[in-house]
Amino acid sequence: MSAARWRQIRYGLVALYGIGYVWWFFSRGIIINHVLVLSSMALFFVIASVGRPPGHWLRSLGDFALFAAMWLAYAESRGIADQLGFPIQVESVRNIDRFVFVGNDAVVILQERFLAPAGVVRWYDVVGSMVYYSHFIVPPVTIAVLWLVSRTQWVRYMRRFATMLFIGCVLFVVVPTAPPWMAGDPDYGYGALAPLRRPTGNGWRHIGLDAAVQAWDTGRDWANPVAAMPSLHSAFSLFVVVFLFRWVVDWRWRIVMLAYPAAMALSLMYFAEHYFADAIAGWMIVGFSFWIWRIIEERTDASEEPAVRSAVDVELDTGGEAGLVTAQERDD
DSSP: OHHHHHHHHHHHHHHHHHHHHHHHHHHTTOOHHHHHOOOOOOOOHTTTTTTOOOOHHHHHHHHHHHHHHHHHHHHHHTTTTSSSSSBBBBBHHHHHHHHTTTOOHHHHHHHHHHOOOOOOOHHHHHHHHHHHHHTTTHHHHHHHHHHOOOOOHHHHHHHHHHHHHHHHHHHHHSOOOOHHHHTTTTTOOOOSSOOOOOOOHHHHTTTTOHHHHHHHHHHHHSSSSTTOOEEEEEEEEHHHHHHTTTOOOOHHHHHHHHHHHHHHHHHHTTTOOHHHHHHHHHHHHHHHHHHHHHHHHHHHHHOOOOOOOOOHHHHHTOOOOOOOHHHHTTTT
16 A cells, blocks of 8 residues: 555544544543543554554654653652652742732632632633643643654654653652642631632533533542642643744734733632742743753754754744655655
């Protein structure tokens, strides 16, 4: 069978996979379970490798192993963040926010002024829920699309992503931090804030997407609640924007892209999931991961002979729109 025919089959299977992913999302909920995350990504790697030579399959196995190791390390580190005896930070992070907002508790003010009584959902609750839960969709979808389109860019992405996750997970362990809802919860006895609500899923339930958030509501009951500093919700949203930013030349779309991490930080504060300081810490980690890998890659490139770049990288760098042929497709 010709390479072109295999390519058609492969992309057809990927399209079916995408449809199945969307169906699962709306009918069964967000994929956050460790086994489901790894199984769904493994299935994607298999589908995206159909019709390719044996060498490609071996490389795909290695790439999946990298993703699996990164994901499991992230999941396990969050689980031990409050088990090593480090003191839980309660007032310190709250005080940083008070300094930024001139003595005010911004998370409390947001809920007092905008959060409706229980049972009432406003339009910005729906928008906030969509932004919040996009954390579980946008990064893995970006990883999958990049791997399918250009492994060169996928490697660049994963280097930075893994570095960001590693730093974040280390901080989870050594700086366990009570999020705002916990700091104000009378059951925990901290009394650092006024009592706050956690209405993250109200917006989606309001538009009939109960199943989409049920998995998360169940999962957060056993997730470690003090893995709050830094905010990886904020970090992930900025990370994707920064990585894709150089290929978007229209300034209007750039503004839209930058609005995403800003909306994420605001939603996290409104839902009492994070302080603004958590978001700042997440953004700083993103900046460091891009900075350090830029230095490493520039030094590596300077010490090696120039290599032929994949056509897709040339197209992406120059804003081209036609005839993309990836390095993976040339393996066919």
